[in-house]
Amino acid sequence: MKTWIALIRGIGPTTHRVMTMQQLRDACVGAGFDEVRTILATGNLLFATKVGLPAIRKRVAAIISDHGLTNPVFYRRPAELKAIVAKDPMPDAASERPNHLLVMFLDKEPAPQSIDALSAYDGPEQILVSDREVYIDYVDGVGTSKLTPTAAGAAARTVRNCAELEHGGQARCSCWSGCEGLADSLWPSMLLPCSTRSTSSTVT
Structure with a gap:
């Protein structure tokens, strides 16, 4: 199990109308991620998973797309x-x-x-x-x-x-x-x- 940080660009009051941080967390749990947290309300996403980065990218992109957004995401390890x-x-x-x-x-x-x-x-x-x-x-x-x-x-x-x-x-x-x-x-x-x-x- 590895910890990942996903940084979603352009998250703020406008995007909160279609995707709240609670909705983002719930969707990530539903996508199979563990220990899901968000910090502040600007798209800082922290989670643990056994899958590799390609699968992570695909799952997070699908979550964002399901909420009608196209915001880019950047990934880093601690x-x-x-x-x-x-x-x-x-x-x-x-x-x-x-x-x-x-x-x-x-x-x-x-x-x-x-x-x-x-x-x-x-x-x-x-x-x-x-x-x-x-x-x-x-x-x-x-x-x-x-x-x-x-x-x-x-x-x-x-x-x-x-x-x-x-x-x-x-x-x-x-x-x-x-x-x-x-x-x-x-x-x-x-x-x-x-x-x-x-x-x-x-x-x-």
Whole structure:
């Protein structure tokens, strides 16, 4: 039995009208997944299963389609998330503006031309591509940036959400560069370091 994290892009108030998190959990249980949980209400799905990734993709896609949605889904194992945080490639940004440092998760490693396009991007953001993730320092904030997960074909979450998901709703680290606890507690797809105090959230 292996634990998987499915990050469903674009889940929010609009999609809740046709698929609530309770409906998503129920459908996953009905599809044969075990230990099904969702964290927050933004499509963070955690489950255990004996089947491989191809079968997982097919089942989750069918669940989403049955609710009339076409949202892409990104998959990671907990160990992969731990490794992402451990890299800490932008320590200054993590220390000075942790709420502006995000990790964008992709379905596969980007092609060279895509990396070149990101390198040529003329914006204030600092960008670093590593495997299937893109670390982005939104120097001037995320809200007004043109560099969005949708534009890049990715899903997005926060590092705090990763910790909360693995600990059933408890975040227990203070910042990206001080994530000793987070290394044992990861979970999802655009990730931010935690705020400066431990925070709890409701498992939905």
